[in-house]
Amino acid sequence: MLKERAFSAPGKALLAGGYLVLDPQYRSYVVALSARMHAVVAETKSSGENWFMVRIVSAQFNCDEWNYRVSHSSKYEISEINGRVNPFAERALEVMVNYCQPDVQKMVDLVIELFSDAGYHSEGDSLIKRNHFRQFRFHNRTITEVPKTGLGSSAGLVVVLTASLLYAFRSEFDATSDLDKSTVHNLAQVAHCQAQGKVGSGFDVAAAVFGSIIYQRFDPKLIENLPTDQPSIYAQSLRHIIDMQWEFTHDNITLPRGIRLMMGDVNSGSETTKLVAKVRAWYESNYPKSLGIYQEINEGNLRFIDGIEKLSTLSQQDPSRYERLLEAVESDSNTKEIPEIAQIEAAVNKIRSNLQVITSESGADVEPPAQTKLLNSCSNLKGVITGVVPGAGGHDAICLLLSDGTDIVKQTSNNDTFSCVAWLDLHQENFGLKEEAPLYYKGLR
Numbered sequence: 001m002l003k004e005r006a007f008s009a010p011g012k013a014l015l016a017g018g019y020l021v022l023d024p025q026y027r028s029y030v031v032a033l034s035a036r037m038h039a040v041v042a043e044t045k046s047s048g049e050n051w052f053m054v055r056i057v058s059a060q061f062n063c064d065e066w067n068y069r070v071s072h073s074s075k076y077e078i079s080e081i082n083g084r085v086n087p088f089a090e091r092a093l094e095v096m097v098n099y100c101q102p103d104v105q106k107m108v109d110l111v112i113e114l115f116s117d118a119g120y121h122s123e124g125d126s127l128i129k130r131n132h133f134r135q136f137r138f139h140n141r142t143i144t145e146v147p148k149t150g151l152g153s154s155a156g157l158v159v160v161l162t163a164s165l166l167y168a169f170r171s172e173f174d175a176t177s178d179l180d181k182s183t184v185h186n187l188a189q190v191a192h193c194q195a196q197g198k199v200g201s202g203f204d205v206a207a208a209v210f211g212s213i214i215y216q217r218f219d220p221k222l223i224e225n226l227p228t229d230q231p232s233i234y235a236q237s238l239r240h241i242i243d244m245q246w247e248f249t250h251d252n253i254t255l256p257r258g259i260r261l262m263m264g265d266v267n268s269g270s271e272t273t274k275l276v277a278k279v280r281a282w283y284e285s286n287y288p289k290s291l292g293i294y295q296e297i298n299e300g301n302l303r304f305i306d307g308i309e310k311l312s313t314l315s316q317q318d319p320s321r322y323e324r325l326l327e328a329v330e331s332d333s334n335t336k337e338i339p340e341i342a343q344i345e346a347a348v349n350k351i352r353s354n355l356q357v358i359t360s361e362s363g364a365d366v367e368p369p370a371q372t373k374l375l376n377s378c379s380n381l382k383g384v385i386t387g388v389v390p391g392a393g394g395h396d397a398i399c400l401l402l403s404d405g406t407d408i409v410k411q412t413s414n415n416d417t418f419s420c421v422a423w424l425d426l427h428q429e430n431f432g433l434k435e436e437a438p439l440y441y442k443g444l445r
């Protein structure tokens, strides 16, 4: 009997490294967030047929569910019995059966319940349901009709499904084991890319597994070269690639003590794929000037990362000076005289001014003028260290670093400049994939 187990994985914000992260030579700074995706996996009574069923339930989205029948003749066949589509769930299952090769006659049927924290989607007219441990928002629309905030719900989904299925197919899984985490990471990257129909940088999947990290991507060929159109050798190649040691950086980081992240939801609407296509086209047609701009941004990114690390070191090595620094930031004294803060500000200015050049030259709204204005107004607020348009940029969101004691909601309420911003109830978290107690999710359907 398969014991019921639960897993969760965090959402993300890319603070530094947008676009450059697509190239393995550049480092990026990825913050994992307190908004998490959750999955509870259990076995159900088996039909005893030549197939097994995997039922995936997402009760928060108008009782969405997907019922996959998994059979095997010359290869694994997966079909959703009601013709319902969820490319991320389906690809995660497909990659997992090919990797784990479960015996379809002996395998029990599975049910996986999904829960996603409020931060991933706009509230709309959703209702909160809670038990003693957790609360989730329930929407009266299907998943694809509820507007997203861009925290990487699909990456979180693929990671928790992959962990749940790895456990179900192998009867063992340790979310604290580096080996198991690395296996989940590699499998989830493959499934996520296949579902998206493209090989992205994968920083969202890496953050969902490893938490807040400095990230440098894996070689895209690892996934591009998989023989997806040759069933006879696909499973074998997949196993070979998943079990290889992938070369990529995922060094754990944490924001310095006393400093927190704030995300503001501005507007939903930017389409990452269009932005990426425009920036790519601009890069190619402006080479080598575009390379020079990327190098400038990279210098800014590295100075930013180094500035944050200096703050962390200072907080440990000279706590009293660090306290004074935090007080100065909070009371809005002249922070230009604090070298660590000045370094972070200068680094972000360098990144942003170059992103503004890309915006005006490429036609992609990476940091459009409205966001420039908003970020500049934010930097004038008390306690704000710096701010960026996270990830691919666009009109969707802004992300600020500020001192813990700063009340940004109070400072910005009743001020027209900030009327377009909804501050999200989120914070940075270190943890990536982790095990949860199934009890936390009882009665929440």
Ligand SMILES: Nc1ncnc2c1ncn2[C@@H]1O[C@H](COP(=O)(O)OP(=O)(O)OP(=O)(O)O)[C@@H](O)[C@H]1O
Pocket: 058, 061, 086, 087, 088, 089, 114, 115, 116, 120, 143, 144, 148, 149, 150, 151, 152, 153, 154, 155, 157, 204, 272
């Ligand atoms: N709670 C959920 N239950 C079921 N499927 C989900 C859930 N959350 C996300 N998904 C799947 O992921 C898809 C959304 O993924 P998409 O990559 O478009 O957005 P995102 O990952 O939230 O944001 P971004 O890529 O901008 O960071 C949904 O259409 C659905 O297929």
Ligand SMILES: C[C@@](O)(CCOP(=O)(O)O)CC(=O)O
Pocket: 013, 014, 017, 018, 019, 020, 021, 022, 150, 200, 201, 202, 203, 272, 276, 390, 391, 392, 393
């Ligand atoms: C533009 C890009 O670098 C970042 C996209 O970030 P986000 O999904 O907007 O958070 C693309 C990628 O890394 O896959």
